[in-house]
Amino acid sequence: MSSLPTIQRMMVEQFDLKIESLTPDATLESLGLDSLSVIEFMFNLEDELKIKLPDERVEIKTLQDVTDLVDRIVAEQSA
Amino acid sequence: MSRRVVITGLGIVSPAGSSPEQFFANLMAGRSGIKPLTCSFVDQLSIKIAASVDDFNPAAHFSKIQLTGIERFSQMALVAAEQAVQDAQLVLDETEYSRAGVYMGSCLGGAGTLEDGYVEVFKRNNPRIKPLSVLLSMNNAAASHLSIKYHLRGPNITYSTACSSSAIAVGEAYRQIKHGYADVMLAGGAEAMLTLGAMKAWEALRTLAHEDPEDPGASCKPFSKNRSGLVLGEGAAVLVLEDAERAIQRGAKIYGELAGYDCSSDSSHITKPDALGQTRTILSALRDAHLQPCDIGYINAHGTATLAGDIEETKALKLAFGTDAYKTPVSSTKSMHGHLMGATGAVEFMAAVLALQHQAVPPTINLHQPDPECDLDYVPNQGRTDVPLNAVMSNSFAFGGTNAVLIARRFVA
Numbered sequence: 100m101s102s103l104p105t106i107q108r109m110m111v112e113q114f115d116l117k118i119e120s121l122t123p124d125a126t127l128e129s130l131g132l133d134s135l136s137v138i139e140f141m142f143n144l145e146d147e148l149k150i151k152l153p154d155e156r157v158e159i160k161t162l163q164d165v166t167d168l169v170d171r172i173v174a175e176q177s178a
Numbered sequence: 179m180s181r182r183v184v185i186t187g188l189g190i191v192s193p194a195g196s197s198p199e200q201f202f203a204n205l206m207a208g209r210s211g212i213k214p215l216t217c218s219f220v221d222q223l224s225i226k227i228a229a230s231v232d233d234f235n236p237a238a239h240f241s242k243i244q245l246t247g248i249e250r251f252s253q254m255a256l257v258a259a260e261q262a263v264q265d266a267q268l269v270l271d272e273t274e275y276s277r278a279g280v281y282m283g284s285c286l287g288g289a290g291t292l293e294d295g296y297v298e299v300f301k302r303n304n305p306r307i308k309p310l311s312v313l314l315s316m317n318n319a320a321a322s323h324l325s326i327k328y329h330l331r332g333p334n335i336t337y338s339t340a341c342s343s344s345a346i347a348v349g350e351a352y353r354q355i356k357h358g359y360a361d362v363m364l365a366g367g368a369e370a371m372l373t374l375g376a377m378k379a380w381e382a383l384r385t386l387a388h389e390d391p392e393d394p395g396a397s398c399k400p401f402s403k404n405r406s407g408l409v410l411g412e413g414a415a416v417l418v419l420e421d422a423e424r425a426i427q428r429g430a431k432i433y434g435e436l437a438g439y440d441c442s443s444d445s446s447h448i449t450k451p452d453a454l455g456q457t458r459t460i461l462s463a464l465r466d467a468h469l470q471p472c473d474i475g476y477i478n479a480h481g482t483a484t485l486a487g488d489i490e491e492t493k494a495l496k497l498a499f500g501t502d503a504y505k506t507p508v509s510s511t512k513s514m515h516g517h518l519m520g521a522t523g524a525v526e527f528m529a530a531v532l533a534l535q536h537q538a539v540p541p542t543i544n545l546h547q548p549d550p551e552c553d554l555d556y557v558p559n560q561g562r563t564d565v566p567l568n569a570v571m572s573n574s575f576a577f578g579g580t581n582a583v584l585i586a587r588r589f590v591a
Contacts, residue, residue: 113246133247135247136243138309145306
């Protein structure tokens with residue numbers, strides 16, 4: 100199951116973003132998120148989904164990139 | 179190089195008002211911003227009063243995304259700075275950014291963030307601490323946010339000298355302009371330490387005022403026989419300081435000239451104030467301003483309402499001013515806005531600058547029982563209007579012994 104709806108819900112809650120703007124191809128930059136707010140968001144995602152995201156830098160530009168990364172980690176860590 | 183420095187903008191977020199006009203009107207009316215605390219941890223405190231800024235609404239000024247990375251003390255600094263920059267109608271162009279800087283004072287920076295992290299790690303045994311904790315809590319975060327927002331590419335320094343932090347920030351900023359290193363400086367202080375850990379630490383030191391059982395707002399009683407200590411506060415104040423020539427050329431409104439400053443150290447005891455050290459600082463600031471004691475029409479005292487502090491400051495004023503000490507109104511506005519620690523020097527200097535502007539002297543409230551050892555004119559309980567003021571002074575005397583004195587005078591081109 101895709102984690103996109105969870106990510107969208109958390110972005111609405113945490114950053115007051117409009118759900119309509121949270122399309123998979125929306126870039127984080129276009130949503131007004133800088134690298135620091137992304138770090139904070141990923142931290143909260145880890146708490147919410149009880150996962151551990153990798154420490155190494157992963158190229159994340161769009162909401163789909165976040166979803167792909169989270170889905171992969173969820174699959175790995177629940178396997 | 180020696181240039182004249184003027185004050186062209188004021189901004190404030192304080193327990194006694196969150197605009198310069200509101201702040202000064204409250205001081206003149208003797209309205210106290212000290213009140214019973216309503217925070218979640220109030221039951222864990224022995225002393226349950228403080229000068230909190232209850233009407234500060236971060237959501238009115240910042241988006242949720244911005245708030246992720248900006249701590250309360252930085253938020254208040256940014257709001258105070260915005261007022262000051264607007265008030266000064268300050269516009270810097272690309273060529274001026276590197277000649278503009280920011281100096282701020284703070285004692286505990288983002289105390290709340292740090293404490294929240296400690297609770298997670300030490301109390302809840304949670305190994306995870308919020309990833310932006312360092313950036314939120316670092317003492318220089320407020321000044322750095324101001325530097326980023328206003329493109330201030332000159333010096334960006336945060337002073338932490340306890341109660342004199344922001345007086346030092348303002349004074350050192352004045353020197354930057356005076357000696358030609360910068361043309362414009364934002365200067366002030368910010369503090370948001372009404373947190374459980376910080377308040378318990380202050381309780382333990384036994385310097386906090388007992389709550390007045392009849393009127394909690396009247397708990398801070400500087401220079402009064404029944405004074406029992408200080409009341410912790412929070413807030414921020416920012417002033418725009420500018421090279422006088424630049425301000426004249428652009429037709430800026432000028433509140434006054436920052437005419438004199440000195441900082442020096444008691445070098446005697448970590449907490450005990452020292453009249454001799456304070457006297458030296460006052461006299462050096464007067465020399466710097468080329469003024470005599472009789473020129474000073476109003477003194478905003480450090481006036482913490484501690485037993486020893488008020489007596490030592492009274493002694494220092496007598497040593498520095500001689501018989502003029504008895505003729506000069508001295509008030510402690512801490513009786514109303516509390517002790518804002520790293521922000522208090524800038525808040526109180528602003529009170530003095532506003533006194534100069536309005537030709538009015540704010541009172542020391544809650545002064546009903548004279549102390550024979552505090553026998554100056556402390557402007558008890560009632561502010562005074564229509565007072566001809568040419569120059570005003572603000573004292574800041576800190577734990578650690580770092581004293582700072584600032585003097586402003588009416589600007590005559």
